[in-house]
Amino acid sequence: MARYIFITGGVVSSLGKGLTSAALGALLQARGYSVRLRKLDPYLNVDPGTMSPFEHGEVFVTDDGAETDLDLGHYERFTGVAARRTDSVSSGRIYSNVLEKERRGDYLGKTIQVIPHVTNEIKDFLAIGDDEVDFQLCEIGGTVGDIEGLPFFEAIRQFAQDRPAGECIFIHLTLLPWIAAAGELKTKPTQHSVKELRAIGIAPDILVCRAEHPIPAKERAKLALFCNVRPERVIAALDLKSIYEAPLAYHAEGLDQAVLDAFRISPAPRPDLRKWQEVAERVNNPDGEVRIAIVGKYTQLEDAYKSINEALTHGGIANRVRVRVEWIDAEIFERGDPSPHLEGFHGILVPGGFGERGTEGKINAARFARERKIPYLGICLGMQMAVIEAARNLAGVRDAGSEEFDHEAGARRFTPVIYHMKEWLEGDRKVTRSETDDKGGTMRLGAYEAVLAEDSRAAQIYGTTRISERHRHRYEVDIAFREKLEKHGVRFSGLSPDGKLPEIMEIPDHPWFIGVQFHPELKSKPFDPHPLFRSFVKAAVEQSRLV
Template sequence: MKKMKQTKYIFVTGGVLSSLGKGISSSSIATLLKHSGYDVSIVKIDPYINVDPGTMSPLEHGEVFVTFDGAETDLDIGHYERFLNTNFSKQNNFTTGQIYLSVIENERQGKYLGKTIQIVPHIVDEIKHRIKNAGKNSDFLVVELGGTVGDIEGMPYLEAMRQMKHELGSDCVISIHVTLIPLIRAIGELKTKPTQHSVQELRRIGISPQIVLARCEKPLSKELKKKLALSCDVDDDSVIVAEDAESIYKCPINFLKEGILTPIARRFKIDELKPKMDEWDMLVKKIISPKNSITIGFVGKYLSLKESYKSLTEALTHAGANTDTRVNIKWIDSENLDNNTLYDLEDVDGILIPGGFGERGIEGKIQAIKYARENKIPFLGICLGMQLCIVEFARNILNIKDANSTEFDPETKNPLIYLIEDFIDQQGNEQIRTHQSPMGGTMRLGEYECKIKKDSQLAKAYNNNLTIKERHRHRYEANPKYRSSLEENGMIVNGESSNGLIEAVEIKNHPFFVGVQFHPEFTSRLQSPNPIILEFVKKSLESKEK
């Protein structure tokens, strides 16, 4: 591992419009630097005033990613972990809400000695402090600024960028601007004017990007690249084309071929960067052109915005790459699933029930679980998916017809699933690490230890490691009162916490039927897929071959 004397900062901004892929671009650049032998960290700045996305609707924000230390963060942190094969923490994502909250708390405690609190210097100083803290002990820190240049809420962050370059010098801070080169289909031309205006807006506030990363649908000609370089005042080799890729994991390879490391090394005055990408390249090829193929029935309720399940769909891609298998997802809306529409599940090789909140679509998910159990189809239930497979088993095997979760029926006489507060009360207020939700209620957030039952399907998946750590995000737990009845009838508790919480279950005499209370997708990476999701894909492949 190489080591820098001083942290180098790479700021990534976006222009023209949002959703250009700044997160993937930042992850790709960081991946190339890490594979060049350096210690790399990365931070996402979200300009919204929410303190975090934990209380935001999945339809509004997409997935909420949970770090090992229990922070509810932007989904780009998930990309960072998946690309860099690294655990990041709450310090790797902060919002305008957190910045203002911190400054106001400091003011109330008298830390500013009675001074008038202003955007400059106080807000900007807090931003710089957090950026530098995230880059501590790293050779490179990639800083992704959410939103688009010109947004009013992003101005303090751009000012912090400008000041850091002034304070640290041009050989420690560089700016990469991700921008759109739109294709006007009627005439078949790529247009550079939006990018020119976007860069002019940056320069107006004192920031000149050193690299322009041009998102486009087809290659830029040499003439257009030269035109961009001249109009944006960057070197000819600093206009990097970022075409649409077959897989997001191909982006680092594409950037490497485009030569993005050459201007980065030159600007930072360091030796040539030579990343070792052989293993990565092999996995990408298996994503794009695999030998095998399976279809997973993904039964969810946020299907209008599949970003809500981003970590889970990426985890299936990781498992596919490591088994040389294309994992096709058949999206099945649980609200439309009942006895008359179960034919939607007839052509799938495995059935997956993801996590979620709320009553909508619950009965459809229970129907899908019953179908998987009775027809011996490989099944994986995650969080809510595990809870519902317990409810289904209780209703149809234990014959407890009113079995339910208190989330959906607070008055149920047979609460197979109940609030964690109820468990704590039953255990005599036993100490369990939880987080208080801003909207009320207690949640288990972040990484917890799970003890696995020997010789179980779960133990096999985790290579007979009987103590694992996985991440949680939920308020409801399986009720241990029913544990003996479940196990006597064939549903085994194969994982539990040190406090006795039921963490995982499986069914006897089934090719693969596992439910887990934790979210295994949060720890899956391209180069190290999560074990239980990998095992699910393997069993689905075996089922298809049989």
């Protein structure tokens, strides 16, 4: 049976529970243990798939087609363990399951209440895969004291009570604010946060304290005394140059040892941190720098493109360069010349997105990259915009566009080279969709295979002709335009196994121009960069030598 580590947060949100969980998972792996990481979110949405990126940041997609919180991306990037549908749950999903059971009559006419029915549903979720790994790390979203999080806190309290003694521990992440006028860190917010947690019935075993400055011994002793934890289990979490220094920093602070001590695991296996030392060395000692422009519509919130940003960093690690990302709102050159905004970049990336806003700017960015011979990577919508650009300016389809935009406008304005997917194969099963379906969970989601042309750049980059990548889209390039576009220099070098869905487009007569219908950024890791991002950054390095 697995041992359980519950990670909670206090004082303020956005302290980095996800990063702490991921780094701790990596440290336990470094000591030879198997881990699984999970996220329990208090919001009432069934999943984040229908939430605006401005509300929730990126939607991370798993191989089995779940739309999840972006923290699962951290978990995968740090541990290499592929997340699953059963690694993420929200209040909305929990309540939905409970109500479905009630309508079926599963509760035999009982009055349905938060305790025990909702808390039991949460506990059942926690117990999934109990015998698969050595440690289950479960992050509770939100902040202690939030009313919507109370069922989750009660559930983990009960869960720990139900398990044999010593099988569950609690880590509480808080903030030690720095008061500049007084010149000191203040411990009182953390004391109050722990008091709130203890009122629920949970006593933290380890405190992880975010701080701008090192925590003096006096403050550590005060926290240990008033929060009832041992001094060596007060762990400082200071700001870092790179998130990929977190495993080394937490190890230096003794977090992994504190966890093993809390579980009374002795003697503890020695950690092998060479992988993380190599990553940190490459991040902190690059041989050069490249500038990449991300042309998108959610540029005000970098978390909207979290995995893309990290995958570019991984490409930089592979090529020993620092990737300096600059975010450019596609709307600013929807009808103007993009040159003043894109001159001087060594690569241009157009990410995914939904809706028509900003698309003409993305099309202009694709044209600029194609004509100026600048490396271009289009992801999902970014590939579709590159295809529309090529259809308009190479193949002569002047009014080329997407059904998505006509659907929004309510009238036909374009010749659609991008159409709403109505059916596709998921293994041997045919999936059908219509434009009137519910929005949530109805896209082409999760891992699908693609077959690459043997002599293509894509096959050269991947080193194989058969790949599996994660998708999240409901519009697709119309294969009927393939012949017309290929006559004018565009090549569809990757197709679905049945040959009906274009997965990769490239322009052979260009230093590096590739569009993909899937999301390669979701599978990239610092110690195993995705081949496309490795190659894209390498092309940007070569471009930098020409500028």
